[in-house]
Amino acid sequence: MKLYRAKDYKDMSRKAANVISAQVIMKPDCVLGLATGSSPLGTYQQLIEWYEKGDLDFSETKSANLDEYKGLPRDNDQSYYYFMYNNFFKHINIDLNNTNIPNGMEPDSAKECARYEKVIADLGGVDLQLLGLGHNGHIGFNEPDAAFEKITHCVDLTESTIEANKRFFATIDDVPKQAYTMGIGTIMRAKKILLIVSGEEKSSILYKALYGPVTPQVPASILQLHNDVVVVADEAALSKFPG
Ligand code: GLP
Numbered sequence: 001m002k003l004y005r006a007k008d009y010k011d012m013s014r015k016a017a018n019v020i021s022a023q024v025i026m027k028p029d030c031v032l033g034l035a036t037g038s039s040p041l042g043t044y045q046q047l048i049e050w051y052e053k054g055d056l057d058f059s060e061t062k063s064a065n066l067d068e069y070k071g072l073p074r075d076n077d078q079s080y081y082y083f084m085y086n087n088f089f090k091h092i093n094i095d096l097n098n099t100n101i102p103n104g105m106e107p108d109s110a111k112e113c114a115r116y117e118k119v120i121a122d123l124g125g126v127d128l129q130l131l132g133l134g135h136n137g138h139i140g141f142n143e144p145d146a147a148f149e150k151i152t153h154c155v156d157l158t159e160s161t162i163e164a165n166k167r168f169f170a171t172i173d174d175v176p177k178q179a180y181t182m183g184i185g186t187i188m189r190a191k192k193i194l195l196i197v198s199g200e201e202k203s204s205i206l207y208k209a210l211y212g213p214v215t216p217q218v219p220a221s222i223l224q225l226h227n228d229v230v231v232v233a234d235e236a237a238l239s240k241f242p243g
Helices: 009-026 041-052 080-087 109-122 159-168 184-188 200-211 219-225
Strands: 002-006 031-034 062-065 067-069 128-131 153-156 178-181 192-197 229-234
Touching: 002 009, 009 031, 009 041, 009 128, 009 192, 009 229, 041 080, 067 080, 109 153, 109 178, 184 219, 192 219, 200 219
Parallel strands: 002 229, 031 062, 031 128, 128 192, 192 229
Antiparallel strands: 067 178, 153 178
16 A cells, blocks of 8 residues: 655645546556545546646546435436536546446336446456545445445445535435445455545544554455555645554
């Protein structure tokens, strides 16, 4: 695992965007595993800037997103499809037909999860998976649990996640209670993983994820077992590290 220390959110975003651009330049038809949330926003903005300058070309790039709320249509401004389209895809030259996100409107969970696993397998797997870190250590929507869920599945979101995400909805009752997410096994099969973490409130959980016991109670701790993980964390996110 390589840990890169960034000064602040902007610096973290720039360093993360550098890792992603290197991937796209070295393998233009690569499969990017993408994430939503406030953590990757700056990374996407930086990539858009470099694209606009003519330094990046996404015309052959493919993508597979980590997760999607169950029950939200694409045009709901809180759906992850909406997030990805408006914060990244519409600003670059990626072919929308090459972008993949679980379909939150498929009511049959077993069917949708099997479909999404097949989509990823048919793409040949993910080359570089971008991840944010949830306040409780979740990655994608793999919540702390008694066991690691391996493949794409439907999750019941925890109180803490619903609480953390309620700021985006009119009321807490509007926050979806379930989501489709790549499983831990799906994530761990990515050839390379890029975890980005910013802010003091994530510092303790980041420490547990990187140096604590590998346990499904801290889903991100499984990353310790992956052989190609790059972590970019800002000073605030590293501030509660002992020593
Ligand atoms: C959501 C997403 C995660 C994301 C997490 C952290 O729950 N499903 O993929 O990593 O939020 O979000 P943020 O980056 O806004 O702190």
